[in-house]
Amino acid sequence: MVAITEFQKIGVGISGFGIFFILFGVLLYFDSVLLAFGNILFLTGLAFIIGLRRTAHFFFQRQKLRASSFFLGGVALVVLRWPRIGMLVESYGFFLLFKSFFPMVFGFLGTVLNLPFLTTLFNLSESSSSMV
Template sequence: MIWLTQTQKFGVFFTSAGTLLFLLGVVSLFDAGLLAMANISFLVGIFLIIGTQKTLYFFSRPQKMRGTICFAIGIILILTKHSFFGFVIETFGILALFGEFFATLVQFLRSMPVIGPFLSHPMVAPVVDKLAGVRVLPI
């Protein structure tokens, strides 16, 4: 069981709300208001979960700088009502920043009761592994 402080619980809520608002903004044809609220909620959640100093360190690492710049430009474009272009650039930034977590996420989802057997199916597993960047030994 993971023990979270009260601040981290609020951070999980804000990050989840940001992700949900992000999806709703895309479904509602790139609504700039929903995407802006999603960005703000997501960033507040990240700050609350890992703290200010670790968040600033994460976004300012040299190997993450391209992703940080794309993420920031995407947020600025969304806030200035250029939501489609902001979404595309921000998505590239999110993939550059958080792409290394996808393999861990896939492994976690495979341990879930409903989705796990589907992701572990012999026809689906190679495709998911390739998309998420999961490294599989050749033997």
């Protein structure tokens, strides 16, 4: 079992608040202050979780430099109060940065859906939604 340090626990909390503020900023029609605060909290939490050196290494690898520039450029645009364009650029950079993780996430979701309780729950929800 992997031991989780206190800094990592704090980082998970900070990242959670960052994601909350980003989602809340999007729901409030791209409020630039909430989005900027959420971006800063998310990046700070990521640095707490995996460490400053690993965070810098992740963002500034040679093959990920274009994706990192889009992501961090989008964060900069949001901070400079251009939230819609910044979130578009940031989303594209996020997709490029984490596209290697998507098959693992989808595989995990596939195993979660094979749990008996969730399978019956999804089967019941599919059969009850009729268009007539």
